[in-house]
Amino acid sequence: xxxxxxxxxxxxxxxxxxxxxxxxxxxxxxxxxxxxxxxxxxxxxxxxxxxxxxxxxxxxxxxxxxxxxxxxxxxxxxxxxxxxxxxxxxxxxxxxxxxxxxxxxxxxxxxxxxxxxxxxxxxxxxxxxxxxxxxxxxxxxxxxxxxxxxxxxxxxxxxxxxxxxxxxxxxxxxxxxxxxxxxxxxxxxxxxxxxxxxxxxxxxxxxxxxxxxxxxxxxxxxxxxxxxxxxxxxxxxxxxxxxxxxxxxxxxxxxxxxxxxxxxxxxxxxxxxxxxxxxxxxxxxxxx
Numbered sequence: 154x155x156x157x158x159x160x161x162x163x164x165x166x167x168x169x170x171x172x173x174x175x176x177x178x179x180x181x182x183x184x185x186x187x188x189x190x191x192x193x194x195x196x197x198x199x200x201x202x203x204x205x206x207x208x209x210x211x212x213x214x215x216x217x218x219x220x221x222x223x224x225x226x227x228x229x230x231x232x233x234x235x236x237x238x239x240x241x242x243x244x245x246x247x248x249x250x251x252x253x254x255x256x257x258x259x260x261x262x263x264x265x266x267x268x269x270x271x272x273x274x275x276x277x278x279x280x281x282x283x284x285x286x287x288x289x290x291x292x293x294x295x296x297x298x299x300x301x302x303x304x305x306x307x308x309x310x311x312x313x314x315x316x317x318x319x320x321x322x323x324x325x326x327x328x329x330x331x332x333x334x335x336x337x338x339x340x341x342x343x344x345x346x347x348x349x350x351x352x353x354x355x356x357x358x359x360x361x362x363x364x365x366x367x368x369x370x371x372x373x374x375x376x377x378x379x380x381x382x383x384x385x386x387x388x389x390x391x392x393x394x395x396x397x398x399x400x401x402x403x404x405x406x407x408x409x410x411x412x413x414x415x416x417x418x419x420x421x422x423x424x425x426x427x428x429x430x431x432x433x434x435x436x437x438x439x440x441x
Contacts, residue, residue, distance in 0.1 A: 190426070348411070
């Protein structure tokens, strides 16, 4: 699998994106698992859209998700310079520069939105991030991803207490870490908070680290442009409420900020993830 992925990365990005569109068409036409989950999630978070508008968003979302995975395969197999060449505009770069300059440490919050893997190359231009990494089940894919994420200044740490301690030390030394907090955590690592109108179990990692270190919290996204061959980076300073020692208040604020980031281009969010499991008072909404 490792060598197959290496060969795929040599194909032109346009061709990979075209193949991704064909896959998305098949997923949309048939009752695929990705379509099933995407339909449920979009129905939950955008209930005010008409049925026609929801179907258009579902179709565009599946296309975007397939393109995203194809883009990952390409950028993982190419030098960092290639990823940087795809970035057309950088909006709000001064927020990151200011955060790095004050030496209080930086947490970069990146939802599963747009082509977030391209951001590694840009962040490594000005920092040496410490990032949590969970090994994949397939050894070949895991090796491919690991090589891609270690080819720059990043240090990868395990997703456990030891990894959290490493990130904490790095933040206290004025360093930078990247966290994707919009996953469904284990009950021990989350509290319930509203996200797109749903009361869901939400990660507390960003909030706990931010309150203990009083570091900078920056939001970052990489949004595909209409030409589909270039991307814009959007960097913004998130609310100071995330630094609050009131964990509930902090997590609520973080979820609102992520929601605002995603609403810039909702079709580019990964809606095929079962994010709304374990909603209090509801049975499994994803059951067929």
